[in-house]
Amino acid sequence: MPNLSIGLKERLKSYKEVRKRTGEYRMPVKGTALLREINQKNILDYIRTHEPCSRKEIAQALKVSKNTVSLIVEQLLKQNMIAESGIKEPIGAGRPKVLLRLRPDAFQTIGLMVQQDNISYIVLDFQLNELEEGSVSIKSQSVLDEVINLSKNLASRFHKAKGIGIAIPGIVDPTRGYVYQSANLNWKDVDLKKILSTEVNVPVEVFNNVKIAAERGKETVKPKLRSSFFYIRIGEGIGGAYVADNQVMNGNSWTAGEIGHLSVASHGPICKCGQKGCLEKIISMEAFREFLQSLSYTPSDKNDMDLTKLAKQDHRVHQEIEEYGNYLGRALVQVIHLLNPQEIVIEAPYNQIYEFQEKTISSAKQRTLSDAFAQTKIVFSKEFYSPAKGAAVSILLNS
Known part of the structure; x- marks a missing residue:
């Protein structure tokens, strides 16, 4: 996700890299359309970490024009991704502020951790609340078959899933979703993202287990900030x-x-x-x-x-x-x-x-x-x- 503290040029570069990493490069977005997508993601992230908050607070924090924030917020309201949740009365003179929150049921997301003898999984809602967690034993000789079966099962049960993220022990290229080597799973040169993308109807991303645990594994609505x-x-x-x-x-x-x-x-x-x-x-x-x-x-x-x-x-x-x-x-x-x-x-x-x-x-x-x-x-x-x-x-x- 783009770092809000860096300049616009760097933010655009960072966001393009994220789009590339998550496979969103099939239909390139440029210019004002790309900037709008960046602003939308930043606004959603701000609401997630500061809700309830007002349009004015968002504009001031992100240094984006009030008009831009209002247009994006209206779109998000129509898409049922956020909701208005009350009024904040001003201290002294001024107009009341309409407060905004995320809608937890807007989206879901699925995560898998693959090991030699079992696969653990978790399903989160839009506010990162846990909807389901569990693990399945590897019953067949093929770990890959079990990954496919579990992914299909979860995707069929959670219809609002934005995608499936899979953590693999080994050397992984997250930009391609390609596993170069996993001694633990006895895998070599497995194009996991390509294989799963033909089996499930939601986006699939593949990560190294330790790196993704470090980056996001303890993330809450308000993540701990460390340099x-x-x-x-x-x-x-x-x-x-x-x-x-x-x-x-x-x-x-x-x-x-x-x-x-x-x-x-x-x-x-x-x-x-x-x-x-x-x-x-x-x-x-x-x-x-x-x-x-x-x-x-x-x-x-x-x-x-x-x-x-x-x-x-x-x-x-x-x-x-x-x-x-x-x-x-x-x-x-x-x-x-x-x-x-x-x-x-x-x-x-x-x-x-x-x-x-x-x-x-x-x-x-x-x-x-x-x-x-x-x-x-x-x-x-x-x-x-x-x-x-x-x-x-x-x-x-x-x-």
Whole structure:
């Protein structure tokens, strides 16, 4: 979505990129028509984050003429996308202001997060309220078949859906909706957007799961504003995403933020990427389960391990998780020195172990320039950044 703080020229360029990313480039819009579309999106976004609000407030905040705002608002009212919701009496002299709100039932949006053994999904309304959430197990040998079947089912039940956003673990080109590689799904060169577009009658967009979780996965009606942050997600693998000015950085080959393949141990085990000592190979949940197996532990559910209980039962488990913090801290040094983010957010099952957090911070502090470390906030998130929600929100805000 265009950044309202940048100039008109940059806004037009940003919006064209969004249109390209969301597949809206088949019928190019230029000149005043494009500017009108930008203004309409900005007005809708302002109403979403400031409702109830008046036409005058919108015009002043967006620095758009009152006449332009009035014309667009009237169109949105006719399209049942917004509604008038009362009067705000003036303080002192002046005319009463008619207040505007979004209509929650105007549109819906669907988000999917695809994993090797299940697909989680969420359906949101126009105000980002949750309408339905759930997951389905992969019953067939084909993950792709399950993605198609679930997408068709949801699209048929939610008739006002603006589109379906799909989060994939792997290297994804979001402009094409093309999955270059997903080791987790055993996919290579899958044109997912093209395949699904022939199966469902709504627009489809495809994203990297970690990047879209960082960009939109915790978005509320009033999103948290940060100049920049680096998000790290530790699960079956390890992914990262750098977000600046509310825009995720994809990189030239869509691999920006791949912190999982930073080498943190020169004599460590060989990773599937060919390097030795990659962070993912050493501290991912897959690596942790291999460690537990070496101790003859056989957790019944890989997604629901009580790490606190395991650590209390066996000091070797506690020491292993604490050492994971040491390795993660080494990786953070490179993030801080190269990107200098305002905040680093870590989402990991190990967060429940205090010593993991302590070791991560001490390891990073020991190796980082003191001023840079002091001005970087490190957060061990207790909340889940949802890739499915992120994909759904992106569809709604960019459509």
